[in-house]
Amino acid sequence: MHPYRTKTCGELRKENVGQTVRLSGWVHRVRDHGGLLFIDLRDHYGITQCVLNSSSPHFKTAEGLRPETVITVTGRVTPRAPDAVNPKLSTGEVEVAVEDLTVLSAADPLPLQVSTDAEFPEETRLRYRFLDLRREKLHRNVALRSQVIASIRRRMIAAGFTEFQTPILTSSS
Numbered sequence: 001m002h003p004y005r006t007k008t009c010g011e012l013r014k015e016n017v018g019q020t021v022r023l024s025g026w027v028h029r030v031r032d033h034g035g036l037l038f039i040d041l042r043d044h045y046g047i048t049q050c051v052l053n054s055s056s057p058h059f060k061t062a063e064g065l066r067p068e069t070v071i072t073v074t075g076r077v078t079p080r081a082p083d084a085v086n087p088k089l090s091t092g093e094v095e096v097a098v099e100d101l102t103v104l105s106a107a108d109p110l111p112l113q114v115s116t117d118a119e120f121p122e123e124t125r126l127r128y129r130f131l132d133l134r135r136e137k138l139h140r141n142v143a144l145r146s147q148v149i150a151s152i153r154r155r156m157i158a159a160g161f162t163e164f165q166t167p168i169l170t171s172s173s
Helices: 059-063 121-129 135-156
Strands: 019-031 036-045 046-053 070-079 094-104
Touching: 019 046, 019 059, 019 094, 036 059, 036 070, 036 094, 046 059, 046 070, 059 094
Parallel strands: 046 094
Antiparallel strands: 019 036, 019 070, 036 046, 070 094
């Protein structure tokens, strides 16, 4: 098994129910529902809900997780109850029952919340650009820009153009 993942956070579906998977990513959100703890785990590909029961040996560790902490979870894919299905997520029909949890990198309190669409001053957003780029809208825009440029490049090469790059010592940006 790969040390960090067997699947990405965006690829689990009903067909994966019963499989043991390993996921790694950022803690997007933690919700405590008494005896159950829900962790929304995010990577570049999507979000998966992970569940821990209060009897789990990892429950105390999971309670202290902050947003953007990097973790690896291993667990069994289980179907969500029909009333708990989240149609907004591609992984909304399943969740991972956590059997093992490893904190790879604990996060300090954040100056800029990644999991919300709240507006922050531009100065704050630029100072913490590495966090701002993890926000859903900006992440989507960066990925779209990459796809558009790759598409243009493929079409230009197919049309017989050759791309030349001139080395520069400093970038204007």
